[in-house]
Amino acid sequence: MSISTATSPLRRWLPLGAAAALAAGATLVLRNVSPYASGSPLPSCPLYALTGLYCPGCGSTRCLHSLVHFDLAGAMAMNPLLVISLPFLLLMLLYGAGVRLRALDPLMRVLANPMFWLVLLVGYALLRNLPWAPFTALAPG
Template identity: 80%
Template sequence: MSSPNLRPTGRRWAPLAITAGLAVGATVVLRHVNPYAGNSPLPGCPLYALTGLYCPGCGSTRCLYSLVHFDLPGAMAMNPLLVISLPFLLLMLLHMAGWRPRALDPLMRVLAAPMFWLVVLVGYAVLRNLPWMPFVLLSPITR
């Protein structure tokens, strides 16, 4: 149900505002909770725990922890796809909110296609589980 008091522009900016709020919350948590610690309250990947296979999100918590602590090499070692995707995800949120520079139209058409993300995520999941170089560089490094 939509609220009669919520204007259309508010609805457009809501995903960006919610994401910003979640990002602030995650930043606060990751500034104080170390996912590398053995007694960390942050959960691990259930798929990895059950199968020993890395999903596209494996290492994301440690990646974001490293980014929050300004450790770009550490973040890239945990989940390079997430690091590379963050600016594009921000662009997609801004596009949803109504910020649409013409120069970005071709890029936004690609990023808005669900098939693009399906291919990227499934391909990344397969490649990061291959046991030889250079694909082993895509798996999260255990510290």
């Protein structure tokens, strides 16, 4: 048995295991610590603090807090892109671990393209900072 054969399953499943551990830890914290409380130890967005502009991640902590408290409407109000992206991120982790459905191959080719994510995140950041409807719905809160 060669070293590469022995580490191959570990390399495949490590990102999924790390994401699961991170999700479990975040769930534990967000079940017990509210980002809405004054003096909350959870960080706020440094870009928003410096510029007053929303980044693609603005509202993510409050969004995830709402999700772990089963408040989908609250989560969508804070960061709709994150809520919509979570299932696709899980699919990407599973795909990387070798769990593949042939029917999803075209979708996975799109999701695996860094340019897709760059355009999506930059476009989302621009749209959520526009001061008129319907784009104001993309801003946190």
